[in-house]
Amino acid sequence: MISITQQFSAAAGATVARVPLPSSRPASAVPAATPSPVLPAVARGDERATAELWDRYAGRVRALGLRLSGYDSRFADDLVQETFAKLWRGASGFDATRGTEATFVFTVARRAAVDQWRRGRRAAGDQPLDGLPEAIGAVTTGPGAPEDHVDAVVTGWVVTEALGNLPATQREVIELAYYRQLSQTEIAGQLGIPLGTVKTRTYAALKALRAALADTGVMT
Numbered sequence: 001m002i003s004i005t006q007q008f009s010a011a012a013g014a015t016v017a018r019v020p021l022p023s024s025r026p027a028s029a030v031p032a033a034t035p036s037p038v039l040p041a042v043a044r045g046d047e048r049a050t051a052e053l054w055d056r057y058a059g060r061v062r063a064l065g066l067r068l069s070g071y072d073s074r075f076a077d078d079l080v081q082e083t084f085a086k087l088w089r090g091a092s093g094f095d096a097t098r099g100t101e102a103t104f105v106f107t108v109a110r111r112a113a114v115d116q117w118r119r120g121r122r123a124a125g126d127q128p129l130d131g132l133p134e135a136i137g138a139v140t141t142g143p144g145a146p147e148d149h150v151d152a153v154v155t156g157w158v159v160t161e162a163l164g165n166l167p168a169t170q171r172e173v174i175e176l177a178y179y180r181q182l183s184q185t186e187i188a189g190q191l192g193i194p195l196g197t198v199k200t201r202t203y204a205a206l207k208a209l210r211a212a213l214a215d216t217g218v219m220t
Contacts, residue, residue: 043091048058082112102215162212170205
């Protein structure tokens, strides 16, 4: 039988190490409805839709850029500008039957980040750039394909964000399973709840995690 830890690791992807759990914060048990895509209207030149696209994603793309660059604000700001330039030019390429708007946006952002990484390496004579702490996720340092660096950091970032948005009861089950390596039976005993409740909470948590990963194009 596959353990909760194995399920969680599979959902998060092989690139995720031990992602620190963020502090708990209130979260609704009922997920918010996904807003209607605005990219089709952006493709038609609708200025209000363009502003809405910016409001929805600019902050998240910048946060991604900060994580990818080891908190280099210039890298993050450049990533926002390049991502939205590509989105405005390529908005007509969005197809709602093939994925969500967020998936499209973050796929563009990830490709833009890879492009920035390559430009930075070329500008430095193909030498690693200094001053960006690889240990916290900089993609501009270290060997390996830039796509691998970007995917690893994006996955960790999305997992952290998704965990922070889980209801406390679901987070607790995942923490006990993934970090303390407890079985479902052991979790039920420690929390004093039925085994079926543990399974239900675990299923809901993993479903939310997979959805978050799919939403940013990390997994389909």
